[in-house]
Amino acid sequence: MKASQFFISTLKEAPADAEIVSHKLMTRAGFIKKLGAGLYNYMPMGLRTIRKVENIVRDELNKAGCVELVMPVVQPAELWQETGRFEKMGDELLRFKDRHDRDFVIQPTAEEVVTDIARQELRSYRQLPKNFYQIQTKFRDERRPRFGIMRGREFTMKDAYSFDRDVESAGKTYDGMFAAYSRIFQRLGLQFRAVAADTGAIGGDRSHEFQVIADTGEDAIVYCPTSDYAANIELAEAVSLIAQRGAASQAMEKVTTPGKSTCGDVAELLGLPLSQTVKSLVLATDETNDKGEIVESTVWLFLVRGDHELNEVKAGKVQLPDGTGLKAGFRFATEKEIVAHFGTQPGYLGPVKLAQPVKVIADRTVANMADFVCGANDAGFHLRGVNWGRDLPEPDLIADIRNVVEGDPSPDGQGVLAIQRGIEVGHVFYLGTKYSKAMNATFLDVDGKPKHFEMGCYGIGITRILGAAIEQRHDERGIVWPEAIAPFTVVICPVGYDRSEAVKAAADELHAQLLAKGVDVILDDRGERPGAMFADWELIGVPHRVVFGDKGLKEGLAEYQGRQDAEAAKVPVTEVLNHLLSRLQIAG
Amino acid sequence: MKASQFFISTLKEAPADAEIVSHKLMTRAGFIKKLGAGLYNYMPMGLRTIRKVENIVRDELNKAGCVELVMPVVQPAELWQETGRFEKMGDELLRFKDRHDRDFVIQPTAEEVVTDIARQELRSYRQLPKNFYQIQTKFRDERRPRFGIMRGREFTMKDAYSFDRDVESAGKTYDGMFAAYSRIFQRLGLQFRAVAADTGAIGGDRSHEFQVIADTGEDAIVYCPTSDYAANIELAEAVSLIAQRGAASQAMEKVTTPGKSTCGDVAELLGLPLSQTVKSLVLATDETNDKGEIVESTVWLFLVRGDHELNEVKAGKVQLPDGTGLKAGFRFATEKEIVAHFGTQPGYLGPVKLAQPVKVIADRTVANMADFVCGANDAGFHLRGVNWGRDLPEPDLIADIRNVVEGDPSPDGQGVLAIQRGIEVGHVFYLGTKYSKAMNATFLDVDGKPKHFEMGCYGIGITRILGAAIEQRHDERGIVWPEAIAPFTVVICPVGYDRSEAVKAAADELHAQLLAKGVDVILDDRGERPGAMFADWELIGVPHRVVFGDKGLKEGLAEYQGRQDAEAAKVPVTEVLNHLLSRLQIAG
Incomplete structure (x- = not known):
């Protein structure tokens, strides 16, 4: 195809609303054109x-x-x-x-x-x-x-x-x-x-x-x-990061932690690793009647290690031995509910001595911790040296409720996770x-x-x-399409197509030869200057480019450059077709 | 392709809401399937x-x-x-x-x-x-x-x-x-x-x-x-069917035509050809103000010969010498408007002696008529022997306002219209x-x-x-697709594909040969009985059919039948491929 029979539209600047590189490049290279919010013309x-x-x-x-x-x-x-x-x-x-x-x-x-x-x-x-x-x-x-x-x-x-x-x-x-x-x-x-x-x-x-x-x-x-x-x-x-629970080695102690409402703050204050702290998350579920009105709400305490994050999908699947659980429709508890059940405000919550009975679900890793730190259910205070069984009952359920992190053991036992x-x-x-x-x-x-x-x-x-x-394949010049889905596989860039007989003849001949081989080729006959022409095709991301110019042709040479090649290579004009076909893995 | 890898669904009966043959056949042959009013699944x-x-x-x-x-x-x-x-x-x-x-x-x-x-x-x-x-x-x-x-x-x-x-x-x-x-x-x-x-x-x-x-x-x-x-x-x-207006040969006469409100009835009663009568059609236009309210209405009288029909598109384009006209938005006049302007009810209207002034637009043919018949603007009466100029003024406009009919002269003067x-x-x-x-x-x-x-x-x-x-291409057995758009070009119908080695081998071989030639072929391996199988493919409308059966194969013969052929032809198995390729105009 010749560019004059097609439609090429490139932009120097990306639109203001384009946040990510693919949106910017697709718009700049003329692949899409916005019609309205979330509505795009698929351009040629x-x-x-x-x-x-x-x-x-x-x-x-x-x-x-x-x-x-x-x-x-x-x-x-x-x-x-x-x-x-x-x-x-x-x-x-x-x-x-x-x-x-x-x-x-x-x-x-x-x-x-x-x-x-x-x-x-x-x-x-x-x-x-x-x-x-x-x-x-x-x-x-x-x-x-x-x-x-x-x-x-x-x-x-x-x-x-x-x-x-x-x-x-x-x-x-x-x-x-x-x-x-x-x-x-x-x-x-x-x-x-x-x-x-x-x-x-x-x-x-x-x-x-x-x-x-x-x-x-x-x-x-x-x-x-x-x-x-x-x-x-x-x-x-996420498997437990602690093979089995250690024995208690410290007495439980209430420590003053004013203004330290995150595990990170508390660990730093106490000079302990974050992995020695336990984070308390309060979720709630609602029972509704036929009319969709809430008739009863239940509060649940989820415990993950201070350096871990709750996985809400896993949390939603939790089911206790008595058949109760969060099912799909849980929410985070309100401050009012938290105060009612824990006697204090968020930031100082913990599983020890609850104001109201609450089911406790501990992550696998938390269940194996000893001498850990958690909130004291008293604003400005935490507990350290806390141990399961001695200082608080065993959790109602031990489950996988956290996101895995880099370096976690693979659950198949065959290595560590990335x-x-x-x-x-x-x-x-x-x-x-x-x-x-x-x-x-x-x-x-x-x-x-x-x-x-x-x-x-x-x-x-x-x-x-x-x-x-x-998003996967781009560089500072534009898109780097895989060959299979590039809009064109090869672009022929003749420098001076409209003024040099030799350039026109060489470009037209290669164009015809490639078409005959079934190659998806475009010949840029727009008459753009070389710099603008090359920049366009690098932005558009065509994998293979051949340049014909008067100077090179006098020496019998063309230029070939793959989209990811650092430099253009001189190729004898007589060899250009075979050079391309071998790159494209097409028989000559 | 083999039928077992595709989806074929034929029906004996057309759906009750199918009024036309293409709707019936497309549904019966499984081309479309209704989802809702005016909504259709495009089936495979x-x-x-x-x-x-x-x-x-x-x-x-x-x-x-x-x-x-x-x-x-x-x-x-x-x-x-x-x-x-x-x-x-x-x-x-x-x-x-x-x-x-x-x-x-x-x-x-x-x-x-x-x-x-x-x-x-x-x-x-x-x-x-x-x-x-x-x-x-x-x-x-x-x-x-x-x-x-x-x-x-x-x-x-x-x-x-x-x-x-x-x-x-x-x-x-x-x-x-x-x-x-x-x-x-x-x-x-x-x-x-x-x-x-x-x-x-x-x-x-x-x-x-x-x-x-x-x-x-x-x-x-x-x-x-x-x-x-x-x-x-x-x-x-539509050109005038009368070369030029004849001279008046009759006196105008009011005749009683009780209950004869159509030109056909009147012509029959008077023993005259329908082409001697003139039909009066009353159209109206409305002027509206900025709010879209009608502020003024105008009534127009259109005259076509009794055996002709008004062409509403042409009527809408009529423009009088004074610049007035119907433009696009006309309507038929109400009975009240008709009575006000003609002094009588529809069925006995005519251009002679109008109760109120009305612009008269005459078809070219009507303008050339002499001694014609029209309504008398008096219920139960018509006029005969009416002549332009003598009995009524010349029309305000002579225009092409009728549909052409078979046999009209071609407007290019090169023959008659069909x-x-x-x-x-x-x-x-x-x-x-x-x-x-x-x-x-x-x-x-x-x-x-x-x-x-x-x-x-x-x-x-x-x-x-x-x-x-x-609609263009069907017969009593089903659709007759042109080769270019048939869902498949060739169907191979093996009789006993699942029980005869010879039939299976012959069918599979031809199938593979045709695929290699790029022919869009389907092999019916569903195991249907021959009658049902043939009926399906005739309904679907595949242009070429080859049948292999044990009996024929013993004699080295297959059967070929084009969708429009009256009968199947015996073709040597060794010649079937070439026979098909020559029909398809593909080199062997």
Whole structure:
């Protein structure tokens, strides 16, 4: 293609609202153009990359036996009411009424519609397993859209939904999708990691996020460099950092700690390591009646070591031997509740001598501590030399309730954990019968009886991948696209295309030769000066560049430079094609 | 592809709400599946055809120098307010508010957004002409969605928008798009006709509809079989059917015609040809004040011959020598208005002796009539032997205000007109500066001064093409797809695939051979009985079918049948591949 037949638009400055490098570079390089908050035009340059991503995703899913369809952007509320999501989902679900005053949503996902298709179309176990996918526009009315198309409101997503006859078959489907996703991200040319993720109310261990590695990523990824272990921070298991509880060696002592309301302050004051302190966190749960009014609230005390952080996902799953627990809907306790139960204000709380009975949940590490420091439930005072059993009862529950930290032992016993940042671009998830039961979607099994489908769902954020790829691959000059998804693979930059016959001839010939080989090439015939022209293509991030100029051509030379090469290399004009083809691993 | 890896779903019965054959067949063959009123899932089979249509459209537009982008489905109201369309468009424009109570629309087209892009991005005449297009989901909240995806609410449309520096350049762009559209519909394999269409308020002669010919089409297409003339019925020019007005040969006479309120009834009663009668139609226009309240209404009398029909588009364009006219917003007069102006009720109206002064607009043919029959403005009476000049004044305006009929002379003088039915699937339209002026979209021209873009817009109803193709091409067994857009080009039907080694081997081999040649083939390995299997593929409309069975294979024979062939032909197994390739015009 020639640049004059295309549309190239680069900017020197990034827009004021661009906070992250991918948003800045995508806008400056003309990949996207803002239309409104969280709404972006996919400009011609960006659309080329989006299509390449889509085609890789489509190809691998088709090979994995998935079948493509398209479900409407606009969906009737009735189906969403069947699963309760029409009411349950927050303001992110965009709801509206049509001219006849009927309720609709703009799809953020399509579980309801695809389950409706399945319950009508998949009538027999003979038709199973079946995995439908679409690459379709999605909308989430984010309260505060940001980061360009990384967290926009309208975006393009690939969503797949599988239907199996039993758990075993669903497991095989899950594994197949996991493998397909791994191939997809390999082909995209991105460094990624598949990490185990929380399954929430579904349970089980079948949820993985595919994270593109980037220092700027929103998510913390936990992995063991010497084993296969990898999980997101919400899920990664934290073992006890103390092998077993030591014997008490100190008497419990009340110490004055005025104005020292954090573990760090107290440790410093007492000249003790932070790891000798225990942090007290007070959570609360509410019981409601049919009308949604709160009828009773319960307060819970969670203990983690002073240098650790509470993991709220893990906390939400805590269940005591008596069956009570936080379930999903907990909150932090109010100051009033804290004073009522602990007799003091936050900053000096602890598990010893509670004003009111409160269930105590200790992190595994805390449960093994001896001679520790905690609040005295008395403003301006802490206790030191505290020991379980002697100074306070054993905790009601010992559980993994903290985030892992770098250097923690890997839960598989195969090394120590490292943490890196990632951007979630894909998710595979075993749904079980959650949706098929809610919508009574059944098939006739081999015994002739109706049975609910075992389902899975599998998402890939198509447009998000562009942002993630740029966060991972950029330098001070611009984007560094992987070859597979660059908008163009090769750019030919002729210096003086409109005034030198020789330059024009050389550029046109290589352009034609590359097109004949199926290479995605662009010839920049805009007539820009060399500096501006090179800067544009480095900003845009095309992997391979060939420059023809009069001076070089007189010596029979062209210049080749890979996007990541420090310098251009002189290549005989007669060798340029072969040089490129060998770089592109295409037979000459 | 093997059928077991795909999704095939056929129905014996069409849904109750399917009124037309394309809706019935598309549903029965599993191309679409209804989700709600005017909302359809594109099922895997249908999506294959949609993608093939899209790819042909995309290929030809790229060759024509258009550049693809994608504009959001959800668009801010602000831009639509700039052109006034946010208020002016009726309930078909779906409007909604987001969580922050801001107004948005779901795009039915994208003139506003693309003009917003152009006014920011196209700054210099050097960047022109530029033609942006998208293939994107559209939504129109039709009051009464029907005909499946032919008149759905959500649909897929290709919309292109061109930006030129002057009228001459815009004309070249228009011609280029007209040519690209002609190539597109040729490649789609459809019989079509490009017809001149009304340009409404824009004026000029640059509006063409691309109509797929089908007896069941909604639109009447007028064309001259012996010349290039073609126009839609709204636009097609009707010349006078009487060369010049004859002399009066009868005296005017009032005849009693009780209960005969139509021209047909009166002609029969009087024993005269219908073409001797004149039909009186009373239209009205309203003047409104700033608040939109009607302050004055005017009544107009339109006269067409008894066997002709008023053309409302032409009527709306009528302008009298004094500058008055109907403009766009006319209506039929109320009975009260008719009585006030004519002194009688509808059915006996005429232009002779009006109770109140009314401007009279006569069709060209009517103006040349002599000794004609019309209502007497007296209930139960008509006049016969009426003559212009003698019995009533000459009309205030003589104009083309009727629909042409079969056999009318072609306005180019090259023959007579024929009429056929069509389905509009494409439209090319010169917009001029309508949008660029409303949105103040300018570029710097060669003289350094800002100038408004000359624009054009160009639509193709991607999903509508499926319906139109089926209306044109079907038989009692199902759809007859053109090869270019059939969901599969070849189907291999093995009889006993799961029990005969020979059948399986022959089918698998041909399948592999065709795939290697790049042929879009499906092997039906579902294990259906031959009758059901053949019926499915005839319903689906695959152009070429090969059948392998044990009996034939013993004699070294396979069966080939084209979708439109009356019978299957025996072909030696060794020749099947070449037989198919020669039919598909692929080198062996």
